[in-house]
Amino acid sequence: MSSLFEQLLRRRALSFAVAMAGALMVVFAWPALTQADDLIYTARVSHVFDGDTLWVRPSDGGRTRKLRIEGIDAPEICQEGGVAARDALRQRLSGQTVTVHEHRRDTYGRPLVDVALGDEDIAAWMVRQGWAWSYRWHNDPGPFAPEEAVARSRKRGIFGEAAAEEPRDFRRRHGPCQRG
Numbered sequence: 001m002s003s004l005f006e007q008l009l010r011r012r013a014l015s016f017a018v019a020m021a022g023a024l025m026v027v028f029a030w031p032a033l034t035q036a037d038d039l040i041y042t043a044r045v046s047h048v049f050d051g052d053t054l055w056v057r058p059s060d061g062g063r064t065r066k067l068r069i070e071g072i073d074a075p076e077i078c079q080e081g082g083v084a085a086r087d088a089l090r091q092r093l094s095g096q097t098v099t100v101h102e103h104r105r106d107t108y109g110r111p112l113v114d115v116a117l118g119d120e121d122i123a124a125w126m127v128r129q130g131w132a133w134s135y136r137w138h139n140d141p142g143p144f145a146p147e148e149a150v151a152r153s154r155k156r157g158i159f160g161e162a163a164a165e166e167p168r169d170f171r172r173r174h175g176p177c178q179r180g
Contacts, residue, residue, distance in 0.1 A: 038101065038102060038103055039100075039101070039102040039111075040099065040100070040101045040102075041058050041059065041060065041099075041100055042058070042059040042097055042098065042099055042100070043056035043057055043058045043059055043065070043097070043098060043100050044056060044057050044059065044095065044096070044097050044098075045093040045094055045095060045096050045097075045098060046064055047064075047094075048086055048089050048090040048093060048094060049066075049077070049086070050074055050075075050076070050077045050082060050085065050086045050089075051072075051074025051075060051082065051085030051086050051088070051089050051126060051131050051132050052068060052069045052072050052073065052074040052089075052126070052132060053066065053067070053068055053069070053110070054066075054067055054069070054089065054093065054115075055067070056098065056100060059097065065111065066110055066111075067100065067102075067110060067111050067113045067115070068106050068108075068110040068111065068112055068113065069112075069113060069114075069115055069122065069123050069126070070103060070112040070113055070114060070123065070135075071114075071123045071134065071135050071142060071143040071144055072123045072126055072127055072132040072133065072134065072135055072142075072144060073132060073133045073135050073136075073166065073167045073168065074086075074089075074126065074131060074132040074133075074167065075131075075132075075158060075167055075170070076167050076170055076171065076176075076177050077177050078174075078177035078178070079165070079167065079170045079174075079177075080158075080161070080164075080165075081131070081157065081158040081161070081164065082177075084131065084157065084158075085126070085131040085132060085157070085158070088126070088129060088131045088157070089122075089126060089131070092117070092122070092125070093115075093117065093122065096117055098115050098116060098117050098122070099115070099116040100113050100114070100115055101113060101114040101115075101116075123143075123144060124144055124147050127144040127147040127148050127151060128144075128147040128150060128151055128156075129151065129156055129157055130151040130152075130154075130155075130156025130157025130158055130159045130160070131157045131158060132158075133148060133166055133167070134147065134148045136166075
């Protein structure tokens, strides 16, 4: 299991280095991204909200945690492809025991995590299946650019639509989805 997380950390480190080329960004962002208090645990998936957000209950007990999968951006639930992305992740993970690696928190306070089902990185799987984009930052294509290129070339999932809109552009134009 550690070799999978080591591969993920190397991939994210390379992506990070490209994205954070500016000296000020490195000075201010690096400490937040390399915290010594990273947390790794097993948990059962209890709920999948959308293609990159889920709730888990840690195997050693404790309350349910809301998590955001790091490195990907899935369609918003009210966006075309959003329900299909959620359903793909739900079918893959609901009730499953996964390994979670919490890194840091996003602007909404959710832990940003790597999730593995056995030896499989779920973020890479979502992008490879065409249900999420590799998360881009400035000119960096993100940690899952190769998986996204394959999904695009095979027209999988959201990439089967020529006009698939990245979630950040969708949110900019429409705002957040209304809760119903």
